[in-house]
Amino acid sequence: MDAERWWPPFVEVVAIVWIALFVVDVAITFEVLVVSESLEGTVRGALQWLFVVFLLDLVFLYRWSEKGPRGFVRSNWFLILTVVPWFRPFRLLRIGRSIRALRLLTGSRRVGSFLNKVRGKCHSLWRRLRD
Template identity: 80%
Template sequence: MDAERWWPPFVEVVALVWIVLFVVDVAVGFDLLAVSESLATAIRGVLQWLLVVFLLDVALLYRWSEQGPRAFVRSNWFLILTVVPWFRPLRLFRIGRSIRALRLLTGSRRVGSFLNKLRRKCHSLWHRLRE
């Protein structure tokens, strides 16, 4: 099925968007970032709608797994836990495996150079946000 190929990368992008919006929402809540009330309300609304994507993700993975409910929960408990928004950042640990694979590629000048530029850019953006 075609959706089985494009759905997981889509959900990973949605997860990253959720994490960014969650951080912005927390920053607004602690008065670290000033945004209009309408934008803050919109961010909270988007966060709630993205939860629907995560619930749909678990439902689709269950359907595609061809396992019974107990076997699915037993083998995917961590995935199910990360549907709860506050545990969503834990899903980044799964991305950690991909980062280890990227480390093998850092011997390549292009990939190593790209990763260093990306790291510097993220560091620069972080300092701008803190000011």
Template identity: 90%
Template sequence: MDAERWWPPFVEVVAIVWIALFVVDVAVTFEVLVVSETVASTVRTVLQWLLVVFLLDVALLYRWSEKGPRAFVRANWFLILTVVPWFRPFRLLRIGRSIRALRLLTGSRRVGSFLNKVRGKCHSLWCRLRD
């Protein structure tokens, strides 16, 4: 499905916009940034509407997953938690977990050897492209 391909990057862009607007809203609240009441109200309204996008994100992921509700929640509890944009930075923890898993795999001789070969090929390709 075409939407399954463009939806995740769209949600990530919306998350960046949400974070930027949230920073603006906090700055306005603590009077670090002075804007008109209309602008402040518009920022708050956009923040609320962007939350709808995050809820729709989880609904679409559930629909595309072909799992039952319990299995989906069990498998994606972390994703569901990060629907609330305040928790979105916690998605970075997934990257850390992936790096740890990769480090464990490189300890294995076969996988480590394979990854070293891939790294060597990438390096030689990079050198050829640079010249």
């Protein structure tokens, strides 16, 4: 099937967009980012619609598998857990290529610098939230 080829990369892109919107939503909630009410509603609405893609992903994976419901759940419990979008980055841990690509990216001067800045911002935000 053609959909079996393009669907997984599409869902991974949707996951990255969802994570970015989730970060924006958290920043809006903690008033780190101030936006209009309409933009806030748009972000939350987009998060809800993107969640539907994750549910469809699970449905498609079940249909494409040749197992019954019990066998599918037993053999894909980790995959089912990653339907919840904030667990989705853990799916990348299963893929050796992604880990190798991340190592290559962090070795790059520009990307490594960017990741260090992001890490620093996350660390300072965490300290601010903790205090």
